[in-house]
Amino acid sequence: MTAGAGGAGGPVGPVGGTAAGGSGQSWVLSRVRPLGGDPVDVLLTDGVVAAWRPAGSTGPDSEGLPAGTTILAAEGLIMLPGLVDLHTHLREPGREDAETVESGTRAAALGGYTTVFAMANTNPVADTAGVVEQVWRLGLDAGHCDVRPVGAVTVGLAGERLAELGAMATSAAEVRVFSDDGHCVSDALLMRRALEYVKAFDGVIAQHAEEPRLTAGAQMNEGVVAARLGLPGWPAVAEEAIIARDALLAGHVDSRLHVCHVSTAGSVELIRWAKAKGWQVTAEVTPHHLLLTDDLISSYDPVYKVNPPLRTAADVAALRAGLADGTIDCVATDHAPHALEDKETEWAAARPGMLGLETALSVVMETMVIPGHLDWVGVADRMALAPARIGGLPRPAAEGWSSIAVGAPATVTLLDPSPWRVVEADTLASRSRNTPYAGRSLPGAIRATFLRGRPTVLDGKVV
Numbered sequence: 001m002t003a004g005a006g007g008a009g010g011p012v013g014p015v016g017g018t019a020a021g022g023s024g025q026s027w028v029l030s031r032v033r034p035l036g037g038d039p040v041d042v043l044l045t046d047g048v049v050a051a052w053r054p055a056g057s058t059g060p061d062s063e064g065l066p067a068g069t070t071i072l073a074a075e076g077l078i079m080l081p082g083l084v085d086l087h088t089h090l091r092e093p094g095r096e097d098a099e100t101v102e103s104g105t106r107a108a109a110l111g112g113y114t115t116v117f118a119m120a121n122t123n124p125v126a127d128t129a130g131v132v133e134q135v136w137r138l139g140l141d142a143g144h145c146d147v148r149p150v151g152a153v154t155v156g157l158a159g160e161r162l163a164e165l166g167a168m169a170t171s172a173a174e175v176r177v178f179s180d181d182g183h184c185v186s187d188a189l190l191m192r193r194a195l196e197y198v199k200a201f202d203g204v205i206a207q208h209a210e211e212p213r214l215t216a217g218a219q220m221n222e223g224v225v226a227a228r229l230g231l232p233g234w235p236a237v238a239e240e241a242i243i244a245r246d247a248l249l250a251g252h253v254d255s256r257l258h259v260c261h262v263s264t265a266g267s268v269e270l271i272r273w274a275k276a277k278g279w280q281v282t283a284e285v286t287p288h289h290l291l292l293t294d295d296l297i298s299s300y301d302p303v304y305k306v307n308p309p310l311r312t313a314a315d316v317a318a319l320r321a322g323l324a325d326g327t328i329d330c331v332a333t334d335h336a337p338h339a340l341e342d343k344e345t346e347w348a349a350a351r352p353g354m355l356g357l358e359t360a361l362s363v364v365m366e367t368m369v370i371p372g373h374l375d376w377v378g379v380a381d382r383m384a385l386a387p388a389r390i391g392g393l394p395r396p397a398a399e400g401w402s403s404i405a406v407g408a409p410a411t412v413t414l415l416d417p418s419p420w421r422v423v424e425a426d427t428l429a430s431r432s433r434n435t436p437y438a439g440r441s442l443p444g445a446i447r448a449t450f451l452r453g454r455p456t457v458l459d460g461k462v463v
């Protein structure tokens, strides 16, 4: 396969003329395939899906279109709801050399995302109404996608006392997801209190499940590869013990727990058990845990260092099965940009984390769609609808997409499924370069993204 091979659809620039006059805010997506179904012509106007008709019935000269309508040739393209990422690190404020809200959301739009939840481990930490409002405003200013700040659970991520959860929830940023991600809320009583507190505003605690005493000094997955390489191991039980404890707590207080970046087969079993109990437990898996294994660390290339670590092929198989059957609710990127000096160093000193926004849908295509584990309806659920629901997005953004309903928000992404492209780190929109896929060929390419009817990406480029 070659990079950037032309897809069935050809160029996705506007074609034909525009109807006379008007503001240019209406679009016809000509011959697009909603959720991978049969081609139709879809009209986007006033920020919503206004109409759809049999393919080919809407030519450039069609009458009855709003003034200023632009026809987009979308032959062969799959229309999905705009993707929602529950787990993005935007690094602003504090590490603008690694990423900014502007550069991170630019990467998000190019990856087909229309909402990202920005993790709280910035500097200063997003543990007050002031910081979450700052991040939210930076997102508005950038305009590439919606930014929903995640609030810290504990002050300074220190795990000692609860942050101002209520103040963040009632701020302009309307925080609903709280997480100390990067750190585990390891104190069981604090975790209980946090779960109880967020019930008042239907919030959710997103836990980075890592029992800290079991992972002190850990460098990679505990197992045969770690033994061979002589690196200290991060055992699966450190993740599973916290998931089991937190599921019990969530059930006990009848509150919402979300498990970040599930990485082991045992974790999938525990989440299946918690759901069978009827507890409000949801979970995410990252693209890299669906594709990569700890064998790669034989290279000692720190690009493969991540927390939780890459696991075994058996874990990867269990994660794919769990995502397919809905035990794992959604895909979240854990997009974690790092500056060169923090990443291109010796293994032990390198920061954990990988880029993910610009490659997530391609990795899901390779690991889930091509092998037949998920169809496009399933992808829409796992990458847009489920994360929107978990994150408490306003209802209009989360509904209307079980089919392509007229009246649904025109917040969509258009994927060309046919090309394979070689990932080149230097061409990514992120300010950082720590992609584990550099040099690897991945399927699919985002051609366009619309946010409430306004294009943020056209012809694969940021508008």
Ligand SMILES: [Zn+2]
Pocket: 181, 182, 183, 208, 260, 261, 307, 308
């Ligand atoms: Zn984490």
